[in-house]
Amino acid sequence: MKTKEVTPHTLEIVQGGSITSPKGYKAGGLHCGIRKKKLDFGWFVSEVPASAAGVYTTNSFQAAPLKVTQESVAKENKLQAVVCNSGIANACTGEQGLQDAYDMRKLFAEVLGVEEHLAAVASTGLIGELLPMEKIHGAMAEINDEKHGGSEKFESAILTTDTKEKGIAIQLKIDGKTVTIGGAAKGSGMINPNMATMLSFITTDANIPSEHLSQALKDITNQSFNMITVDGDTSTNDMVLVLANGLAENEALSPEHKEWDQFYQGLRYVCEHLAKEIARDGEGATKLVEVTVEGATTDQSAQKIAKSIISSNLVKTAIHGADANWGRIITAIGYSGEPINPDKVSIYLGEIKVVEEGVPHPFNEEQAKDYLLQENVAIHAQLGDGNGKGIAWGCDLSYEYVRINASYRT
Template identity: 45%
Template sequence: MINENKAGVTFAKGFKATGIKAGIKKSGNADLAIITSDTEAAVAGTFTQNKVAAAPVYVSKDVVKTKTAKAIVANSGCANACTGQQGMDDAHKTAQIAAAELNINKDDVIVASTGVIGVTLPMDKIETGIKAAVPTLNNDGSDAAANAIITTDTYTKSLTTSITLDGKEVRIGAIAKGAGMIQPNMATMLCFITTDANIEQVRLQTALSEIIEKTFNMISVDGDMSTNDMVIVLANGQAGNNKIIENDENYQIFYQALSELCCQMAQKVAADGEGATKFLTININNARNFRDAKLAGMSIANSPLVKTAFFGQDPNWGRILCAVGYSGVDMNPENTEVKIGGITIYSNGLGAAFDKNALQDIMSEHDIAIDINLNMGSTNATVWSCDLSYEYVKINGEYHT
């Protein structure tokens, strides 16, 4: 079972965290987080596919290649993206400062940033902040860390779950940020996951890479792909289960738990879209293949006309069908069926008769399901998104460099 739990990244054995105000954000809110493992941990990561990637993405990719890590340092308020060699130097220096304070190897430090693009890190504040933060690391510091990584989020995102392997309790916890500039691959977000599972790094990376494709890479708020996205998993083995090295029953149990946690966290990110008033679950059924199902779902999720219709509580099936039609997937409008909240509104090439009052009640709800039956195959996929409101324009119109 997945739980909304502020224990987050300190839920698993052997992890500490903290979050402080380093003065990076103009708002004066918390803006520097540190997460550590008491022992060496296997590390896995997935990163933005934007070719304009931020400096910390490159630095952290190199850390993942070493297969182990012991710490994560993340700041908000400054993305350290499009900052040239200075940005790379600052990302490396951030890891170096943290490593010195934690008495670990620099190559064991993941670095992450989020915030305004094109601005260099205030390294004096970063250094002072890290030195101030390290002594405050504790077993209950996850919520402070979660607060320190958010930007336009309206709430912190923290989940935990546990499973049993070889008679041992294995815990998994996560924190994430993300509300705008959300479009895979990956979504604009930082997600840090910790677990005390004993698992081989290659197996951990395989699991994460596969899971991402049907969770975090299935959400969209506004169709914009960020420069800084990453999902990092640290597994320190302190649960004491037999090491997972093969695709056996233990691996499948762990895989399922991690997948469920990522799925729910992805939904929380989509639901917290900037200015969102609706959380949209878009189910594409009976597509020829997964690619078609995802393309159709994303086309609906990214359509400004569809998104604004839901903000206005207008069940405009024409906009939905149109988005599927231009998505590039194999479809025949005569065979396609569209439902909102389980009510059929389009079928057999025509708008369907329906109870307008019942549908209006559904459109007034926060959580709304859109079901598209393509009747072209047997593959299904789900995309999660939100509406597009006046507030989204206000937030991003006022978000200046």
């Protein structure tokens, strides 16, 4: 599916850009045997230690690799390398699983010749199984072989039920220097962030202290990754990591820097792009759905209402069937728990008004069906209660989603 994205005028998209587009990064991936045929072991590395920031799943069953990675970041808020396997999540695996995650980090750091706390680990896949550490050992021995190099191999190695790789890079000018931000992500099912079943890795050559990087990431995550849903389930594993190695040699960024907003908007654009790519690639999805809520009492209220609409299985199935059943949208707004005045609510499907101030608005059913058959569907709710605005992204819910998840383990 294709969609047109509007970029801030100060940003340039790097054609074929990836996590290795910023200065000083390299990446790779290979098949180590966890999965039958597909690449299942990937990594990326910075030439120098980088400021690091992360956000992590809110699921109480937090997987072993997340615990180890958070420990690495907490040491001095820096990372230099990240390794990730797909196929097995190393979640709900007890003390042995935690030890395996530590061993994975130790092996990775030794192979690269970096300090152990500068390495991070990630895993994604089936919950409740131990990692085949002999295969992990074998993969580590091949990391430095150039034939496994390339960002496209990394992007492929981290996928599970995804149908395609997800990568991007943008450039902007700060202090007269070219600053690049790149990213890669995986995510297809069990997506309902705060955080959720997704991994997203972002690299930049910007010079920015970790405390400012961390605050920017947290703010932006609430407007991007935390505003997508596929199926309402939150995973045990997943996270967003950002590394900033400073090789662009700009002056250190902070909210007081005159071009702080340049960097902030660039990072936001990359995160939002990856979030939408994850929503678009939802398991069995045939449409990307964008929900915009305006006129709420606050932005936070608008975000909650937008998330309520995009999370509704009844809305998602109606979109899949190209059924302009606006009653399902009204219902999702009503049970969001946010204050609204039902007599002020208007609903649009694209440009087609279907509800005006709480009552049906005449519309052409065939025209609405034709619109809902498109690959990109927009729902707009105008509440008339204030200036709050929120946007959420998701996908339709199809028969294929049920087929994929009915046999995920077998």
